[in-house]
Amino acid sequence: MILRDLGDGNAQRWRYSSLNHVVARLRKKIDGVPSHFTLDACRHGGMTELEEAELTDGQGRALSTHKTQQSYEGYAKRTAKRMLSATRKRHAHRLANETATSVQNEASDGVQNEKRRPEKIA
Incomplete structure (x- = not known):
């Protein structure tokens, strides 16, 4: 389970689709990261x-x-x-x-x- 900080001292569980979008955005921001780098690829x-x-x-x-x-x-x-x-x-x-x-x-x-x-x- 991966939690995200809500900023008020509380945390909430990431939903798979939301975390998948975050990984995709990070992949686009970082030079040299291949397009096949996904959340599923990380898990595998x-x-x-x-x-x-x-x-x-x-x-x-x-x-x-x-x-x-x-x-x-x-x-x-x-x-x-x-x-x-x-x-x-x-x-x-x-x-x-x-x-x-x-x-x-x-x-x-x-x-x-x-x-x-x-x-x-x-």
Whole structure:
């Protein structure tokens, strides 16, 4: 969500069409900016950067604010590098949770607040 300052300490959400017009006006004012530079192009570029960061689908959806997996998949590029990275992350997460669970459920050798007396050396 992108907000614009109303000047009185309040902010209002930009409407897509209004923001699209602002981007078009800025494009015309700045020398050297190509005509294909649009708000949609900016969004696609941002999605490409998310994909190149090798995020999982869930991470990418959270950052791009896509509400459904289906809408996110319209932007996400399925490359072998990205899929392998996401798979490695899922497996690492699962292994970390299995290790934590086995440690949490392990039998204790003593009572938590028990004071241990040092053994006397003869």
